[in-house]
Amino acid sequence: xxxxxxxRSWITPGLLLExxxxxxxxxxxxxxxxxxxxxxxSREIQSVARRIREGLDITSATQPSSIGxxxxxxxxxxxxxxxxxxxxxxxxxxxxxxxxERVKPIPRHTARxxxxxMVMDQQLTNTAEVIDYFIARFMRVAPGTDARSMLIDFLSNxxxxxxxxxxxxxxxxxxxxxxxxxxSQPEYQLS
Amino acid sequence: MKTKDLFKDxxxxxxxxxxxxxxxxxxxxxxxxLAPSMFGRVAEAAASAAANGKILVILELSGGNDxxxxxxxxxxxxxxRHRPEIGLPKSDLRILDDHFGLNPGMAGLxxxxxxxxxxxxxxxxxxxxxxxxxxxxxxxxxxxxxxGEEYGWVGRLAxxxxxxxxxxxxxxxAARQSxxxxxxxxxxxxFDQPNRFVREAFHEEKNALERVPDVGNVDNPSRRxxxxxxxxxxxxxxxxxxxxxxxxxxxxxGVNSLDLPKVVSLIDxxxxxxxxxxxxxxxxxxxxxxxxxxxxxxxxxxxxxxxxFIRDLERIGRADDVALMIFSEFGRRVPENVSLGTxxxxxxxxxxxxxxxxxxxxxxxxxxxxxxxxDNLGHxxxxxxxxxxxxxxxxxxxxxxxxxxGRFQPFDMFG
Numbered sequence: 001x002x003x004x005x006x007x008r009s010w011i012t013p014g015l016l017l018e019x020x021x022x023x024x025x026x027x028x029x030x031x032x033x034x035x036x037x038x039x040x041x042s043r044e045i046q047s048v049a050r051r052i053r054e055g056l057d058i059t060s061a062t063q064p065s066s067i068g069x070x071x072x073x074x075x076x077x078x079x080x081x082x083x084x085x086x087x088x089x090x091x092x093x094x095x096x097x098x099x100x101e102r103v104k105p106i107p108r109h110t111a112r113x114x115x116x117x118m119v120m121d122q123q124l125t126n127t128a129e130v131i132d133y134f135i136a137r138f139m140r141v142a143p144g145t146d147a148r149s150m151l152i153d154f155l156s157n158x159x160x161x162x163x164x165x166x167x168x169x170x171x172x173x174x175x176x177x178x179x180x181x182x183x184s185q186p187e188y189q190l191s
Numbered sequence: 192m193k194t195k196d197l198f199k200d201x202x203x204x205x206x207x208x209x210x211x212x213x214x215x216x217x218x219x220x221x222x223x224x225l226a227p228s229m230f231g232r233v234a235e236a237a238a239s240a241a242a243n244g245k246i247l248v249i250l251e252l253s254g255g256n257d258x259x260x261x262x263x264x265x266x267x268x269x270x271x272r273h274r275p276e277i278g279l280p281k282s283d284l285r286i287l288d289d290h291f292g293l294n295p296g297m298a299g300l301x302x303x304x305x306x307x308x309x310x311x312x313x314x315x316x317x318x319x320x321x322x323x324x325x326x327x328x329x330x331x332x333x334x335x336x337x338x339g340e341e342y343g344w345v346g347r348l349a350x351x352x353x354x355x356x357x358x359x360x361x362x363x364x365a366a367r368q369s370x371x372x373x374x375x376x377x378x379x380x381x382f383d384q385p386n387r388f389v390r391e392a393f394h395e396e397k398n399a400l401e402r403v404p405d406v407g408n409v410d411n412p413s414r415r416x417x418x419x420x421x422x423x424x425x426x427x428x429x430x431x432x433x434x435x436x437x438x439x440x441x442x443x444x445g446v447n448s449l450d451l452p453k454v455v456s457l458i459d460x461x462x463x464x465x466x467x468x469x470x471x472x473x474x475x476x477x478x479x480x481x482x483x484x485x486x487x488x489x490x491x492x493x494x495x496x497x498x499x500f501i502r503d504l505e506r507i508g509r510a511d512d513v514a515l516m517i518f519s520e521f522g523r524r525v526p527e528n529v530s531l532g533t534x535x536x537x538x539x540x541x542x543x544x545x546x547x548x549x550x551x552x553x554x555x556x557x558x559x560x561x562x563x564x565x566d567n568l569g570h571x572x573x574x575x576x577x578x579x580x581x582x583x584x585x586x587x588x589x590x591x592x593x594x595x596x597g598r599f600q601p602f603d604m605f606g
Contacts, residue, residue, distance in 0.1 A: 011417065012368050013424035014382030021391045028393075068441015072502070074495035075298040076445035076488070141414055146405065154399050181399050184390075186417035 011189055020184035027176040029110040037103055040096045048093040062089040115175035116168060126162045127155045130175070134182050141190040143182075151178055245586050248454055248467040248500075248515045249345065249371070252493065254476030255324065256519035257486055258539040259568075261297075262311055266290035269559035273526040273566075277483055277533070291552075296491035299498025300542070307550035308501065309542060310604050312577050314557040316538035316570025320521060324474060324535070328520040332371040334575050334595045344578060344595065345466055346374030351591050352465065353377070358426035362457065363468040364450040372468050378423040380464075385435030385453055388428045401425060434460030442503045445495030447471070455503045458513065465586070476519060480530040493517075497544055505546070514545035514585045514605070516577065525559060526566050537563060538570035541577050543604060547585075553602050575599050 025033075040046060044065060051061035064077050080088045119130050131151045135142050142148070158174035159167040167174075182188070264270050265281040266289055284292025285301040291311075293301050303309040317336035321327040333340035342350070349361045349372075356376035363372045363381045372379040382388040392400050403425065404418045438456030450469040457464060471493060478486045497515065504510040522539030538557050555571040563569035579599040582590050592598070 010367055011420055012363075012365070012381035012383075013378075013420050013427060014384070014388050015367075016417075016420050016424050017390050017428060018387055021387075021389075024391055064443065067443040071441050071443055074443040074445030074499060075296065076447075076491045076495050077443060079491065080446075141411065144404065144409070147402075150399055150402060154396075158395065177393060177396055180392075181396055184400060186404065186421040187414055189417055190413055 016186065016189065019189065020180075023183040024180050026111050027113065027180050035105065035108065037106055038100070042092075044089065045092050045096055048089055049097075052093070058087065058090055062087055062093075064089070113176070114172070115179060116172045119164060119175065120168060125165055127159070127164060128152050128162070130155060130164060131178070131182075134179060138179070138182060139185075139187060139191055141187045143185040143187045147185055147187075151181060154178055154181060243587055244512045246458060246465055246467065246509075246513045247581055247586055248451075248469070248513060250449065250451075250493075250497070250515060250517045251328075251369070251371075251468070251470035252476050252517065252519040253324075253328070253470055253472060254474040254478075254519070255327075255521045255523055255535055256476040256489075256539065257478055257482065257533050258519075258522040259525065260482070260486055260533075261294050261490060262287075262313075262540050263292050263294065264290060264556070264559065265292050267559050273559065275527070277527045277531055279483075294487055294490045296487035297494040298491075299494035299496075300544075301494075303498060303501060303544055304550060308546055308548055309544045309550050310548050310602075311552050312541040312543070312572060312602070313552065313554040314538045314568065314571030315518070315541045315554065315574040315577060316521070316568070317573060317575075318570075320537040320567070320570075322521070322535040322537075322565075324477070324520055329370060331518060331520050331574065332369065334578055338596070340596070341373070342375055343369065343371035343373045345371045345468055346377060346379070347594055348582060348588070348590065349374050349377045349379075349466055351594055352586070352588050357463065358423070359430065359463055361466045361468075362427075362454075362462070362464045364453050365468075365470065365472075369468055369470070372466075378419045379468075380423055380427040380431070382427070382431060385431050385456070388424075389432050390424070390428060430460065430462060431457065434462065440503050440506065442499045442506065443495075444499040444503075445492055447492040447496060448499070449493065449496040451496050451500040452503065455500065455507065458504070458509055459507045478523070479528065479532040479534060482532040501544065501546070510546040514543060514548060514581065516581050517542040517544070518574065518577075522568060524566050525562055525568060537565075537567035539568075541574065543577070543581070547605050549604055549606050553604065573597070573599060576601065580604050 047065040048062055052058070064073070067073055119133065122133055124130055124133055131148055135148065155174060155178045156162045158177065159171045161167055164171060259270065260277065260279060263279050263284055265284055271278045279294065281292060283295045285295060285297060286292045287304055293304070300309060317330065319337055321330065330336040332343045334344035345361065350356070353360055354376060359380055361372055361374065361377050361379040363369050363379045364383065365381055366383045368379060368381045390400055403422060406415055406418045406422070409415045409418060434456045435453065438452065438459065440452060440455065444452055449471055454467045454469065471489070475489055497517070500515065501510060504513050518541045519539055521536055523533035523536040525536065528534050557568040557571050575595040575597060576599040578595055580601040582588050582594070584601045584603070584605050
């Protein structure tokens with residue numbers, strides 16, 4: 001078997017964005033999130049389910065739905081119809097139908113965060129101190145000074161002051177956005 | 192808005208910004224080597240892609256494809272002597288001529304061969320072959336057999352073709368970056384799922400997240416690398432995602448599309464990319480046991496995806512601009528093993544597909560009776576000769592000597 005490629009190949013532009021998005025999901029849970037253990041994401045299986053509920057016979061309901069009018073069907077899709085002992089598209093649909101009745105949903109909880117309390121407990125007083133505290137707490141390699149200034153400006157602008165004591169009652173969302181920006185800095189990947 | 196328009200608008204906006212800043216003579220930016228070139232990059236790349244519209248796509252079949260059961264030399268009795276159990280009988284094959292037949296699963300590639308759009312290059316390999324997936328793949332990735340190279344051959348090719356390293360010149364659809372595309376100057380666009388290749392952010396955060404980090408005075412190499420990755424993500428993600436959401440093809444790619452529809456979506460959207468790299472992932476072709484059924488299926492999926500890719504390119508009117516090169520890190524041993532499979536071998540067939548390809552057989556046939564060490568096929572063609580064919584014959588690039596660590600005569604493969 002091939003082994004770990006090593007070096008820096010693990011981080012890609014695609015993964016960098018996904019990791020930043022994950023941080024956002026933790027800080028700002030998405031209320032539209034549908035767990036994948038409750039809903040099948042495959043358009044093909046969804047389409048079979050819909051057609052069967054609409055009353056189509058199994059052969060018509062399990063025709064591949066993505067192939068355009070007058071297009072050649074791929075050999076692998078033809079094989080699924082012709083050579084298998086059973087119809088795999090119907091099998092996938094039935095499998096999901098049975099699974100949804102049996103699978104216990106995974107309990108999911110949002111993170112319990114209170115960044116306002118976190119910074120007040122540290123007895124910080126201004127936005128620059130907050131950024132320096134976040135950098136020290138979350139980053140192993142500090143981002144550049146330009147990023148630090150950007151974060152201080154961002155937080156000060158969001159809460160309308162540099163004095164966090166004044167903003168204590170309403171700064172939670174602003175702190176979370178600031179932390180999201182910090183965790184989206186490329187340097188966070190070195191933590 | 193269509194992606195093409197989006198792309199043009201972005202170009203215009205950047206062009207205006209660039210000129211605007213030049214006209215105003217903003218001193219702050221003049222001190223940064225990065226900012227002005229950033230704005231010019233997309234424009235430069237679009238211009239060079241227009242000058243020679245040729246695009247090279249590389250498909251890697253990971254795991255070591257069994258070339259002998261892919262392009263079967265049914266006319267040679269020795270094949271059946273070496274493979275009494277897993278040898279494919281002539282009656283099952285898709286006959287190409289009086290010596291070769293394709294694996295029965297390969298309807299798509301049979302069609303392309305018979306339309307004269309597929310070249311088969313026999314006996315590709317290198318001296319002192321490695322039987323390790325990892326090592327041999329690294330040799331193919333770097334075009335440096337039995338030695339080492341820091342950068343991949345596709346990455347070095349990009350450096351040689353476009354030293355100014357415009358954005359989005361090199362795309363690798365993958366979960367992790369291939370060594371083949373690792374480049375000194377370019378930052379390859381690497382993504383897996385286009386719909387997830389997006390920075391999710393609130394309105395207030397957008398400006399802060401689009402900030403381009405200044406790599407100029409960073410000396411920590413890991414940090415510098417990450418800033419480059421971030422820049423590539425900024426440059427590419429909106430275009431890739433837009434291209435993918437606009438892409439809606441009626442073509443049937445079958446069970447495993449091998450990321451080729453993503454390539455078509457980007458070509459159709461007018462991305463300035465010249466070099467694309469995709470793979471059949473996860474060591475799929477490593478068929479040590481009971482190989483015939485699984486190998487046939489793997490070839491069917493590959494063949495479906497490649498044939499669909501060509502039809503899809505025809506649909507968008509870009510078939511003449513694209514050639515696809517297919518390789519694997521090694522072939523498999525000539526005699527079958529006791530588990531009805533085959534073990535790691537040496538020389539192998541490579542494929543080049545495209546509407547401008549002069550179809551047919553290339554390279555000398557390796558002998559099935561006079562085997563190389565370890566019961567393997569001896570190579571008759573250095574694999575880098577095929578790379579050279581793609582560089583010189585297809586892309587029309589006069590590569591710097593030493594790019595492939597040797598001098599190789601290209602095949603006359605393109606009409």
